[in-house]
Amino acid sequence: xxxxxxxxxxxxxxxxxxxxxxxxxxxxxxxxxxxxxxxxxxxxxxxxxxxxxxxxxxxxxxxxxxxxxxxxxxxxxxxxxxxxxxxxxxxxxxxxxxxxxxxxxxxxxxxxxxxxxxxxxxxxxxxxxxxxxxxxxxxxxxxxxxxxxxxxxxxxxxxxxxxxxxxxxxxxxxxxxxxxxxxxxxxxxxxxxxxxxxxxxxxxxxxxxxxxxxxxxxxxxxxxxxxxxxxxxxxxxx
Numbered sequence: 454x455x456x457x458x459x460x461x462x463x464x465x466x467x468x469x470x471x472x473x474x475x476x477x478x479x480x481x482x483x484x485x486x487x488x489x490x491x492x493x494x495x496x497x498x499x500x501x502x503x504x505x506x507x508x509x510x511x512x513x514x515x516x517x518x519x520x521x522x523x524x525x526x527x528x529x530x531x532x533x534x535x536x537x538x539x540x541x542x543x544x545x546x547x548x549x550x551x552x553x554x555x556x557x558x559x560x561x562x563x564x565x566x567x568x569x570x571x572x573x574x575x576x577x578x579x580x581x582x583x584x585x586x587x588x589x590x591x592x593x594x595x596x597x598x599x600x601x602x603x604x605x606x607x608x609x610x611x612x613x614x615x616x617x618x619x620x621x622x623x624x625x626x627x628x629x630x631x632x633x634x635x636x637x638x639x640x641x642x643x644x645x646x647x648x649x650x651x652x653x654x655x656x657x658x659x660x661x662x663x664x665x666x667x668x669x670x671x672x673x674x675x676x677x678x679x680x681x682x683x684x685x686x687x688x689x690x691x
Contacts, residue, residue, distance in 0.1 A: 508552040510534050510572070523568055524585055524685050526554030530572035532683045533583040541676045544578045551575045579668070582659045583680060589653035592646040608674070609681060613645040615670065620661055638665045641673045645681060648689075656681055 510530035534552040539545055554572040561567065571584035593612040596603040603616035620637030640661035647654040658677040660668045681687060 508534070508549040508574070511553045522686075523587055524570055526556045526570040526572055528554070528685050529570055529583045529585065530554035530574070532685070533572045533581060533680055534574050535680065535683070537679075538574060538581070538676070539576060541672075541679055542576065542579050542581070543672055544576060547576045547578060549574050549576055578663055579672075580661055580663070581676060582657075583684070584657045584659075585647070585654070585684075586657070587654050591651040591653060592644055592655050593651050595644070608643060608645050609678065611646040611649050612651045613643055615641070615643050615673075617667075618642050618659065638662065639667045641668045641670055643673055643677050645677070656684060656687075 510527060530552055534549060535541075538549070539547040552572075552574045554570070556568070556570045558566050558568050568587040569584060571582060573580065573582045591612065592614055593605065596605040596614045596616070599614065599616040603614055606613050606615060618640045620640055638661050640659050642657055642659040644655045644657045646652075647656060658673065658680060660673045660676065662668055
């Protein structure tokens with residue numbers, strides 16, 4: 454049977470740099486990282502003049518996940534899928550092909566379940582994700598866990614770290630045989646503390662290119678600078 458490849462178009466889920474390190478120690482290196490799963494897609498429709506309309510956010514599995522303390526995947530998608538996103542990416546005129554949100558989580562080695570709602574918007578040129586992690590781990594000091602190129606900084610008045618990641622490419626067999634995953638294209642990520650005091654948890658914006666090139670940090674930070682302040686409860690740090 455011929456094997457067919459499918460790129461999920463998302464980095465390996467990195468709930469937060471500190472969470473990765475703690476979980477990795479607890480599991481002796483067997484870090485349980487969940488893959489981004491596209492829950493639903495909303496195909497673009499065409500306007501009367503033939504111009505494709507941007508994709509609308511699909512709800513994914515957000516039903517019943519609303520919390521006064523946490524944002525949902527649907528809310529993150531609404532914040533990310535803004536009308537000027539293509540312009541912020543430097544590709545004005547492009548329409549989003551898919552836009553979706555998900556309310557995922559991961560479990561630490563000690564059994565604690567950490568909420569990781571996320572959203573993704575895909576264009577022909579770029580794919581952007583926005584995620585939140587509700588752990589108790591600070592962002593400050595996490596750069597040393599993310600490789601020599603990771604850089605600690607202050608962004609939007611909060612501790613942040615800028616680092617590199619990779620998408621995960623998933624191959625599967627049509628006959629139901631075992632799937633296979635391998636590194637995909639490079640991504641750039643900025644992780645920002647959920648509050649100025651860095652009391653725990655983070656918001657992350659990640660960006661990768663369809664052509665496999667390394668994304669420009671200026672583009673990533675321009676998008677993050679506009680999107681993050683519109684996330685519900687951003688001002689309150691909740």
